Amino acid sequence: MATLVFVHGWSVTNTSAYGQLPQQVQQQAASAGLSLTLADVWLSEYVSFDDAVTMADLVRAFDHALRDLHLLDASFDCITHSTGGPVIREWLRAQRDRPATHSTIRLSHLIMLAPANFGSALAQLGKGLLGRLKSWFGGVEPGQRILDWLELGSAASLSLNLDYIHSDDPLNRGQFQFVLIGDRPDRSLYDHLNSYTGEDGSDGVVRIAAANLNAHHAVLSPRTNSTGGIDRLALNLTAGPRCAFKMIAGAAHSGDLVGIMAAAAPATVAAILRCLQVRSASDYSALCDAFDHENASRDADKVELEPAGPFAPRVHIHDPRSLLIVRLTDEAGEPLTGAGFLLTAGKPASADLLPEGFLLDRQANSKQHTTISLFLDYSLLAGDDRVADPRNSRKTLRPAVISHRPYGASVQPIDLLGLVHHALAESSPDDDLFGMLAPHQTTVLDVVLPRKLCEGVFRLTRNLTPEDFSKPVPGPLID
Known part of the structure; x- marks a missing residue:
């Protein structure tokens, strides 16, 4: 040896x-x-x-x-x-x-x-x-x-x-x-x-x-098209x-x-x-x-x-947990400071439909403030059978829990207007984000939003007379 x-x-x-x-x-x-x-x-x-x-x-x-x-x-x-x-x-x-x-x-x-x-x-x-x-x-x-x-x-x-x-x-x-x-x-x-x-x-x-x-490693990144002013994000998943x-x-x-x-x-x-x-x-x-x-x-x-x-005695139900580490950026790598990130459930997707008690803890990194770690109860998200009291099998410690799938996510940036801004975004209805989680495992989720750049950031003019552009008009989005 x-x-x-x-x-x-x-x-x-x-x-x-x-x-x-x-x-x-x-x-x-x-x-x-x-x-x-x-x-x-x-x-x-x-x-x-x-x-x-x-x-x-x-x-x-x-x-x-x-x-x-x-x-x-x-x-x-x-x-x-x-x-x-x-x-x-x-x-x-x-x-x-x-x-x-x-x-x-x-x-x-x-x-x-x-x-x-x-x-x-x-x-x-x-x-x-x-x-x-x-x-x-x-x-x-x-x-x-x-x-x-x-x-x-x-x-x-x-x-x-x-x-x-x-x-x-x-x-x-x-x-x-x-x-x-x-x-x-x-x-x-x-x-x-x-x-x-x-x-x-x-x-x-x-x-x-x-x-x-x-x-x-999961990535939610822009699809080729957007609908209703909301950017759709498609899921790409890699297992180690x-x-x-x-x-x-x-x-x-x-x-x-x-x-x-x-x-x-x-x-x-x-x-x-x-x-x-x-x-x-x-x-x-x-x-x-x-x-x-x-x-x-x-x-x-x-x-x-x-x-x-x-x-x-104090009762502990040792459900499998999942750790979800979320990083919020745009496609230029800029952090989405101040953006709101919400998990959703059901159709139509809503944060109000998530199972009660599924989120056990939330902690933002002290140096990378747009990196957030969510500690999730995997069993409550997946749905679970009735949990019986080991002292008396007829007694119920927790009733059966049904799954609230499909699960999704939405992002609410704070800069919805301006020369450079971001739009509301949400995961595609075709993607169930539950598939990126696993019991007793970690998923790193990168949420990447499109960066909206307006024509007013850079213009060319043939007007040789001095012209003030200190208050530029945004104009249409650059493709």
Whole structure:
């Protein structure tokens, strides 16, 4: 077996964060038919809590540290946690794009535990007052530049993920990538000042959909014709390469008791060893299928009853969620500042027909204000069967929900008039936008509006007498 490198997450300051996981993997490797000694295991110590450190700095420093290992077979396997996943994925992209400056050492297996691949809703809060106070008491900085990358909808994270969606399948390079994530928060770590730490559909830090590398890129762009003064937008959809993805029941992002890494629970270790045993494309496909089957079984048993002391338990219905990251621009690449974006349902399309409770959270990126992340309840959008109370099957926790398809979208720009402006736009009635979503997955949606340019922007005249054009008449639209 190749050398195994462990890479921790954001703001870690001690290798105790790895818990017993390296030892457990090493001890149980032999029973799984893998040869792994302690000499083959390396633990990363990288600095993410210095405000000056960027993701590119980490990539460059990791590449330098990797060269120092002097690997005999010039290959290694890697197990990451949280931000460690994006760090290694950024290194893989740099290794591909800049081979003259980066190591040629080959990564065979990349096993990501709770990776913040599409970011975390907590990153925006981590840069705020509470995050800074926590860092100050801990004697470290919050790691501003890394948090910028981790914020939902950041330009840097979208660049990496769109590159992954549109690039060659890693399998074609003999590389196997895996995502393992806990299916619920650690309720004992709930922060009453920050509801994201107890958010269903996440592990308490990273949303399940934001970890999953099975993702889509959707584009709503202008059709050739418009009707009734409204621009029609047609949907184009691209799916990324298939990635092995598994939810670990009962595991959370962190913590010694149920944290997916530090707790080193048997289920986590067993899943890691299954990943390390993959040796071919057929092995990988079979494991993807097995994980999908296990995830479906987990989704079928989706009611959690959280003990609440002397009171009735709190009920959590673990519906699959979808993360929709929307970017609003026009065809010149200009952001549509101030534009309204609405999802719609039914025929005729209306925002009033959307199912109640489908939108769980909305967060705009702090640097790219026209990039908005919507956290959606996939089951409510798809329609769902009655949810029975596990304590009494005759009791209903939630009645059956019917689908409100087809789903669409409309855009309301604020500049409907002027020399340069935009018009109202909506998705084509022929496109059901539900098809761009998937359970536990992320979709990046680019909404691109036509840029209306009037003749008055540039005119030629034969009148040689001085003429004031400080208040130009717009005139007809330029085709």
